[in-house]
Amino acid sequence: MSAESGGIDVFIGTVRNQTKGKKVLKLDFEAYEPMAISEMYKIAARAFERWPVQKILIHHRTGLLQVGEVPVIIAVSAAHRDAAFEACRYIIDTLKQTVPIWKKESFEDGDVWVAAHP
Amino acid sequence: MSAESGGIDVFIGTVRNQTKGKKVLKLDFEAYEPMAISEMYKIAARAFERWPVQKILIHHRTGLLQVGEVPVIIAVSAAHRDAAFEACRYIIDTLKQTVPIWKKESFEDGDVWVAAHP
């Protein structure tokens, strides 16, 4: 945060206890790390081009996470809140589409890589 | 945050060091406290009606704040991030329109109640 900042929007992703009504025991996140970091930089660069934002933080954990833990945090500061909200939303939406990170959900009856199969 | 939560959107308002190019030294917030609290409850109730959100926090400080300090925090948790983002945005936008809190900006050449005069 800088002295020119008027607002910060923070998105905190949390591990939910269910997916489509099935109880989730835990999540395992795997990343193709160098490419994931490079894609995150690209998303931040595009956000800086599109909105008058000041600082951007993109954080993503990997490995085993329990229900309630925080896999992802996005924070965007800006002089005005419109830009902070819009850029934050853009970053999390785009991260979920392009950053090479994969989530395996563990249910009582087995594990599933999310979105892998139709 | 609850175990059903999939995301939290947090808006953190900060005191900026300038308004329309003029250096802000500090801010003084005054509230009509019982009505401000009642209006915040109304805003939260309307957000719960309009979006499938789980928990809402609305915090506002009063008194003297320095540049960089945080007058307002809004946090909204939801199973899905769309609802969290939209409700958070709605709450801060509406708070700024309806909650009886007033901000006096101190500049080098005097104090001004924000938005009081045309």
Place this chain on the structure above:
Amino acid sequence: MKINVLAFGVAKDIFGSGEVSLEMSNDATIYNLKYLLEQQYPRLKQLSSYMVAVNNEYALPGDTIHERDEVAIIPPVSGG
């Protein structure tokens, strides 16, 4: 009846006090109250706008004020 009017923000500066007292008829409306106040404190008319709250709710011009109501002048808000 005697009505106490709370003032906040710039209205407190205009009244020179956080609370003023007015003598009004029993069927007085918000409209009547604003008229009276603007007679006594003409600087109120220079505000971009202002609302009146009765018992912690925004009131409409035609609403009637009752004795012991908590009445407050709400200049343009600027929280957040």
Place this chain on the structure above:
Amino acid sequence: MKINVLAFGVAKDIFGSGEVSLEMSNDATIYNLKYLLEQQYPRLKQLSSYMVAVNNEYALPGDTIHERDEVAIIPPVSGG
């Protein structure tokens, strides 16, 4: 040329390994690579989709692969 292919997520399960080696001609494209992999690992075709990255960038089907390129199979991502 010999191309090493990194695999992540469900692709790692399908390959039974985080890295496999393929022998390809020097002018091989992403399209050729996907064809070869799908011959050897037919379960790849059951994925809802998958991309190929070359040197940490998403590649197009017509892009050519060069020796020592870092090639990776990117099944549908699900971070966040």
